[in-house]
Amino acid sequence: MLCKENFGALCHVTIPRKENDKNIPLLSSHSMEEFSNIWSTFNSELFAFKKSIWGVKRNEFCHAGEWSGLLNLGTGIWTPCYSIRAQKRNMFKNPDEPFVFYPVGHHCNMPHCYNGHSFLSMGDIPEIDTYRYDQLRDRTCEDGATWLTDDTRNFYHGRLNDGKLERYSQQDKLKFSSIKTKTIVNNIIAKATHNTDIL
Ligand code: SF4
Structure with a gap:
């Protein structure tokens, strides 16, 4: 195999998805069971984790938008996550103004967290x-070497909440959720009324 010959170990395996379908289903002619039987032979932790969260609707309080986000480096458009597109803002427009980050919380509207190998891990x-x-992401090669260096492994081993106390009590989370709902609704109404992007 190409990866083994050039990098000393089998590649990791991901799960392709059909993003133009609101249910984000598997993009394959195989059923998930068949797909899994084929690709699990690679013994990829990436694949195992993605499979474990595939199709699972997340209802927990999610800190995406506060601890992570999606930034288009070409346009400056920033969104908290795939799930909250209505709250897009332009990070490059007024760079001197403080940029307020706030979490998606309980408002994830995606059917499943298909890139949770990044956000959730x-x-x-x-x-x-x-x-x-x-x-x-790491692999151990046949000669015992690893793909990641110690520094990179240590860096990637950290979690966004390491060293942080949860900033929100259960009560805060509920309060925040109701404020957030109003914001989302207001943004959607404003967008529909003015037919402009909320930036
Ligand atoms: S898609 Fe995943 S990371 Fe994004 S808001 Fe939903 S649960 Fe959080």
Whole structure:
């Protein structure tokens, strides 16, 4: 295999998805069971973790938007996560103004967290504590060498909530959720009324 010959170990395996379908299903002619039987032969932790969260709707309080986000480096458009597109803002427009980050909380509207190998392994939902990101990316070669250096492994082993106390009590989370709902609704109404992006 190409990867083994050039990098000393089998590559990791991901799960392709159909993003133009609101249910974000598997993009394959195989059923998930068949797909899994084929690709699990690679013994990829990345694949194992992605499969374990595939199709699972997340209802926990998610810190995406506060501890992580999606930034288009070409346009400056920033969104808290895939789930909250209505709250896009332009990070490059007024760079001197403070940029306020706030979490998605209980408002994730995605059917499942298909890129949770990044967001969840890094701690956006602190109670999900399974694989760390380094464990999903590293490989040990036949000669005992590893793909990640010690420094990179240590860096990726950290979680976004390491050293941080949860900033929100249960009561705060509920309060925040109701404020957030109003903001989302107001943004959608403003967008529909003015037919402009909320930036
Ligand atoms: S898609 Fe995942 S990371 Fe994003 S808001 Fe939903 S649960 Fe959080």
